[in-house]
Every structure is written in structure tokens, then in C-alpha cells.
Amino acid sequence: MNYLSKMLKTAVATIVAVAFCIPAAAQETIKIGLVAPMSGAFALYGQGFHHSMQAYMANYGDTVAGKKVEIIVRDNTTSTPENAKRLAQELVNRDRVDFLAGFALSPDALAVASLATQAKKPTIVMLAAASGLTGKSPYLTRVSYSNAQTSVTMAKWAYKNGVRKVYTMVSDYAPGIDCEVAFQKAFESLGGKVIGNSRMPLANLDYSPYVQRLKESGADAAYLFVPSGDPMVSFMKNYVERGLPQAGMKLLTTTDLAEEYIKPMGETAVHITNTIQYYDTLDNEENTKYKAAYLKIAGKNPGAIALGGYDGMAAIYEVTRKLDGKLDPEKVMAAMKGMKIKSPRGDLTIDPDTRDAVANMYVAKIEKKGNQYVPVVIDTFVGVKEGQ
Missing domain, CATH: 3.40.50.2300 (Response regulator)
Structure with missing residues (x-):
């Protein structure tokens, strides 16, 4: 062979x-x-x-x-x-x-x-x-x-804490619209009012015209949903430059606040009140x-x-x-x-x-601790289901 x-x-x-x-x-x-x-x-x-x-x-x-x-x-x-x-x-x-x-x-x-x-x-x-x-x-x-879990939780927290008039601002794609609709339904069912809204292009990184409309709206707070990362960094820059924190405009968000997303925002992050299912703190x-x-x-x-x-x-x-x-x-x-x-x-x-997941939803503020900005939980909604 x-x-x-x-x-x-x-x-x-x-x-x-x-x-x-x-x-x-x-x-x-x-x-x-x-x-x-x-x-x-x-x-x-x-x-x-x-x-x-x-x-x-x-x-x-x-x-x-x-x-x-x-x-x-x-x-x-x-x-x-x-x-x-x-x-x-x-x-x-x-x-x-x-x-x-x-x-x-x-x-x-x-x-x-x-x-x-x-x-x-x-x-x-x-x-x-x-x-x-x-x-x-x-x-x-x-x-x-789900988007409904985070946005409904934020609506409940906002009303519980004296917010009555909200202007919603979301990226114009399915998750953003999900959040807008769920927030508005929950907030208005409690007695609050959504007095205006902006649906912003997903690829957009210049939020100045939308922030100006927010400033002129007369709302107590803005409810914001844009993707984590560059969109949040850009929005926060516009939000601070237009003087909304000094004007008393609260900012309510539902986004990931991992350190890699907080760090690029710098000191502007302290103006955020956020809800999500997990913080590393x-x-x-x-x-x-x-x-x-x-x-x-x-x-x-x-x-x-x-x-x-x-x-x-x-x-x-x-x-x-x-x-x-x-x-x-x-x-x-x-x-x-x-x-x-x-x-x-x-x-x-x-x-x-x-x-679907049934779990706690946490509300946090961003605080500076040492040289870092970190989420600090200020409220917990226990065992939240989608649609609750």
C-alpha cells in the first residue's frame, strides 16, 4: 500500500x-x-x-x-x-x-x-x-x-414627589415611543399632565432646538429617553448650556448608568434622576x-x-x-x-x-463621591411587573 x-x-x-x-x-x-x-x-x-x-x-x-x-x-x-x-x-x-x-x-x-x-x-x-x-x-x-417597567416606575415616582406637568423627549424609534406612551398613560392616570413632547431622530446628537422647546414649555420636569452613551452626553451638554437646572427644570430618565456611561457626562450627571433595574452600587x-x-x-x-x-x-x-x-x-x-x-x-x-422579568425597579440620583460620579438609590419599587 x-x-x-x-x-x-x-x-x-x-x-x-x-x-x-x-x-x-x-x-x-x-x-x-x-x-x-x-x-x-x-x-x-x-x-x-x-x-x-x-x-x-x-x-x-x-x-x-x-x-x-x-x-x-x-x-x-x-x-x-x-x-x-x-x-x-x-x-x-x-x-x-x-x-x-x-x-x-x-x-x-x-x-x-x-x-x-x-x-x-x-x-x-x-x-x-x-x-x-x-x-x-x-x-x-x-x-x-421592559420599557414599560422603567417608564411607569418613573411616572409613579415623579407624581409621588410633587411633579405635575411633564414634557416628554424620546428618540423616535420603537423603544422611545414605548417609553413615551407608557410614561404618559401612567402619569396622567395618577392626575399629572404631559403638556408637550418631542420625538427626536435616533442618530441625532444636536439636541439644542429640542432643549429650547423644553425650556419654553413651562413644565415642572422633562422625561427623557435616548440611548446610553453619546446621545446622553450630548443631551446633558445642551441641557446645562441652556440653563435648565438653574431654571428648576427636573430631568427624569430611564437609562443605563454604568460608570462607562456616567464618566463622559462629567459634572452634568448630577442633574439626572434615573430609574432602572440595576446599579453597581x-x-x-x-x-x-x-x-x-x-x-x-x-x-x-x-x-x-x-x-x-x-x-x-x-x-x-x-x-x-x-x-x-x-x-x-x-x-x-x-x-x-x-x-x-x-x-x-x-x-x-x-x-x-x-x-418576563419581575423584579425591583430602583430610582437613583447621581452624586459625586471622591473623584467619581455614582448612582445613589433614593427609592425602590418592589417586584415590578410589566404593565403594573
């Missing part, structure tokens, strides 16, 4: 052996397909998910129910729904993942909902905050929050463990966006333990309903009816 024949025979034997080994190997590994922007404009979102997932594994191990956990990352660098769906399809068909996870933006999650249903693939939404999202597929579970044992692991991996503290990765992993580990590693999709989704998760935000429950 010549060299070429020997090589061919060896190659065939190897292929056959590998083919026989694949099912057994697959059974011993839990694959999680992470679809999120790891580069581009929203890179911090996807990187935060991944760092948090790694932090959870650092704290609780890389095996559960005797099976190795593997994260397969797909970069939705374009942050488009079409690309998110294509990447999710690839993870389902080629990589044979047990769970899909991630989805920073609501259009991405909405695009993948039909695929999750068709493939019967349990899908963990780690951020996308569109109201009613989990109703789009019986295979979706959200561990973050929360004082509890799980948050201490989370921050320590995250800091070691990412070199900074986590924020409300990144937290979805940690809570998503907690949900996956918990359901895997409950089912002793036998991840039948129907049983996974049944086990998700009503699940309680120990989270750095405090207690987290998956609503048995909607598969």
Missing part, C-alpha cells in the same frame, strides 16, 4: 470515528449561541453580555448538571434585524446550540422570534426592552426589563460577587445592560439543574415559568404568564 493510499485510509477512519463521536460529545456540552453587537456603535452592549456570562461561569463553574457549558459568540456588528436572524439561524442549523441568547436591540429580538418558534429553540433575551416582546414567541424569556452579596468577577474580566464595573448576561446564565444554569441536563425545549420553557433567580439586582422571578 503506497503512502497516498495509507493517508486516504487513515483519513476515512478518522472521519468515521469523528462521525460516531459527535452525538456523544454533543450530549455532554450545553451550547449557548450569543447574538449581540461585539463591535460597532453598540459594541459595549454585546461585550457587556459576554463579560457577564464569563463572570457567572467564574463564580459558579463551567459545568452544570455534569455538562460542560460553551458560549459561541456571533457579532451582529451591523446591529440590524436581518443580520441578527441570519446569525441565529446559523447557530441553530450549523452549531446546534441548545439556547439562543443576547439581543441588545428590540428589532433584533423581534426578528428572531419567528425563528425561535419554528426551531423550538429556547431564547434568552438579555436586553431588548420592547413592551410585549415575549408574547411574540412561546420560546422567548426576558431576564432584563447596590449592596447585596450576589452583587459583590458579580462585580468582583466582572472587574477581573472586563477591568471595570458592570451596568444595567451588562447584567442581562449574568442573569441569563443564571436562568440557563437553573433550568438545566431542574431538568438534570435533559434539555427538551418544551420542558425547558415550562421550567422557566415562575423560576426564581438570585440576581445582583435582588430577587428576580420569571413571570409564569408572560415569561
